[in-house]
């Protein structure tokens with residue numbers, strides 16, 4: 001499709017997977033000219049999200065190759081369309097998962113365009129002009145102004161990049177389900193890319209934060225470095241029952257593997273809410289008794305709208321919240337993806353797009 005799109009005349013260097021072996025290699029492609037609603041961004045950093053891993057390997061059977069992944073993008077504006085009056089050249093900005101939505105449905109109108117039925121994503125989507133979208137593993141991006149946010153000056157662009165997906169994914173349900181009332185108790189299941197920012201948001205909202213994890217080694221890390229107040233080892237049902245039953249107002253579950261929800265639900269107070277934001281590829285069993293006996297709710301949530309993404313960025317700027325990252329050069333994307341597949345990362349890889357190669 002890209003070949004037949006006439007105004008795609010800008011040559012861009014990037015990194016792509018060509019087939020389902022999932023190996024990333026340098027890839028030169030075209031992007032559209034900067035339109036009147038667009039801004040052009042020199043990409044400086046791009047986070048590596050679990051979703052990227054699924055797409056490069058075509059785990060979900062929907063990948064259009066070649067694929068240029070990346071939806072945790074930060075950089076600096078180099079060109080501004082005549083309608084993009086909210087931006088100017090030199091602005092520090094971010095782009096997350098969204099590239100286009102219908103602009104007309106109830107969700108688009110209510111600033112919940114992430115739930116638009118016609119949503120198109122930053123990569124592996126189809127843009128309004130019919131072209132396939134290419135993501136942030138590249139040196140430059142042309143983005144519609146509606147899907148671009150400002151990054152506060154106080155935030156470093158590298159550690160801010162994962163906020164565009166990991167950050168908003170936990171921030172949005174925390175706001176929606178009122179998990180921002182100081183003194184209330186939040187549980188965070190899983191201490192990875194999403195979980196570690198959930199702790200930071202929780203503390204900034206004034207919550208008492210308990211981390212629930214299967215690995216005892218994470219207790220010290222959670223409490224001493226990330227500021228969690230409490231830790232529950234979820235492999236120890238007895239301790240869970242003793243110390244945790246009916247103790248939490250809400251729980252964010254970030255685990256991306258199949259796991260048992262019953263014991264987690266028991267940790268909730270009566271009328272408590274569990275929000276799932278991890279994406280296990282197999283269905284989770286949902287036992288009904290912990291729901292009945294505690295009048296509890298189970299919910300889901302996916303990223304957030306653009307207005308809310310800007311709100312999150314501003315909140316992060318005010319409270320100095322960023323992600324803990326490991327910077328990688330573009331040459332090392334494959335190693336980073338391999339390590340991510342083994343959960344061997346603290347807590348997010350971010351590609352330093354401008355870094356020179358080793359050889």
Ligand SMILES: [Zn+2]
Nearest residue numbers: 049051165166
């Ligand atoms: Zn993501």
Ligand SMILES: [Zn+2]
Nearest residue numbers: 102105108116
């Ligand atoms: Zn819509």
